[in-house]
Amino acid sequence: MSPAEADALLFGDSLACEVLRPAALLPRPRDPDPALAASGEALLRALAVLEDGARPEEPEGDDHALARVEAKLDLLTVLVAGLVRQEDADPVRRLAWSARGARLELPEAPAEATGLFRVRPADWLPSTLVLPASEIARDTRADGVRCWLRFDPMPPALEAALERHLFRIHRRAVAESRRQKQET
Structure with missing residues (x-):
């Protein structure tokens, strides 16, 4: 598959x-x-509860407060488990991603066509999201390689949580862009 075809497949009509x-x-x-x-x-559901806060359609009350406390406890558990595992920090890379897959810039081509895509979904959280993926295209460049990865089929709940997370990232980027335009 060509890089253009891979871009269309992974990012064409999705956020x-x-x-x-x-x-x-x-x-x-x-x-x-x-x-x-x-x-x-x-992980993505806990992030959503913490980052979104109360939604207008959800009344602020005991149920929402309990959900936020549970999400914080879930993340605390993940953080403690991460400290025990002592995962190496991945380098910061340019990345394009959707709920279908990702385009990742790497210093060298992967040895295998299938692998696990690991990403830190939030700047403030050291926990990582790991998704099985298969390489569908590659573009070798002077400074490394660009790989297009299609995520393996995932449960509908995980796909919905990933789409919601990407929407929050997109929404923050749009708000930041608008704020910068207003300042100039």
Whole structure:
């Protein structure tokens, strides 16, 4: 597949964000972790509760306050587990991503066509989101390689949580752009 075709497939008619984020493409283990999707969904849902705050359609009350406390406890658990694991920090890379896949700039081409795409979804949170992915296109450049990765089919709840997370990133970028235009 050509890079243009890969761009159309991954980003054509879906919300996509271009950001600088700590990210990596890791080798896929022989025995995939069945809890990978559930942990990714839990991370994105907890981020949504904390970053979105109260929504106008949801009354601010005991249920919402309890959901926020539960989300904070979930993230605290993830943080403690991350400290125990002592994961190496991924380098910050230029990244475009949607709920379908990602375009990632790497210093060298990956050895395998399938792998695990790992990204830190929030600047303030050291936890990472890990999604199985397959390389569908590659563009070799003087300073490295650009890889187009299509995410493996994911449970609908994880896909919805990822779309919501990307929408929040997009919304913040639009607001920042508007604020910069007003300042000039």
